Amino acid sequence: MKSRNPRVGLYGMWALATLGVVNSLLLVPQWIASGGLRPPWIALEALIVVGAFLALPPRRWLQLAAWIVSALFVAIGILLLGDATARTSLARPLNLYLDLQLLDAVSNLLSGSLGPAMGLLVLVAGVVVAGGSFVILAVLLETLAGVDEVRASRPADRDGPRRRHRGTFWIGAALAVVGLAVIPLRWLHPQGVIFGLTSVQLVREQARQAVRMVGERARFAA
Secondary structure (H helix, E strand, C coil), rough: CCCCHHHHHHHHHHHHHHHHHHCCCCCCCCHHHHHHCCCEEEEEHHHHHHHHHHHHHCCCCHHHHHHHHHHHHHHHHHHHHHHHHHHHCCCCCCCHHHHHHHHHHHHHHHHHCCCCCCCCHHHHHHHHHHHHHHHHHHHHHHHCCCCHHHHCCCCCCCCCCCCHHHHHHHHHHHHHHHHHHHHHHHHCCEEEEEEEEEHHHHHHHHHHHHHHHHHHHHHHHH
8 A cells, every 4th residue: 555645745735835925916916906805815827827836747947937937926916016006096007008107206206205215125125025925936836846856856867757746746737727617617706706817817908008009109190
């Protein structure tokens, strides 16, 4: 009889921690904008990504993928926070096409309202939080991907173990499948959309606004 792999339980805890970090990056800005813990409560992107990193066999390229995915999630979280700020202060959603020009104004506003030293401290704190979130999430994704197993593998197995432990694989596969399957069903909850596709909605909205602004500029120039 095969003994249970104790690492499966550890992977489960790491998966929960990673889900918490990704969920916070994607949904906390929306909760700030809405003024409370309102739907969505679960980011489907978190389920899909965490499930994929758990289910895929350990490979060296997943280490790079972990850092890239972490950078994308942190960048999206920053944009979502900017969107929440725009909605509360300007009563409109974020428009990158226009609002990128306001970054200097934000810095000047912080310096003017808080003082140069405190304004700089707030900016530095924001950079530290973003950088820390990036590193923490990347390390968590690396762990889920089994990068440590690849490093500990025999020299003959350059790519690491051929497959994940069965329990780890099924946990990851279940998370990814649930995340994908719920996408078309997420509007059925009577209290609203409890499952969010926040990053997809953000990218789609910004692309739509950019196309509209470019079209308006072209018509104005004509």
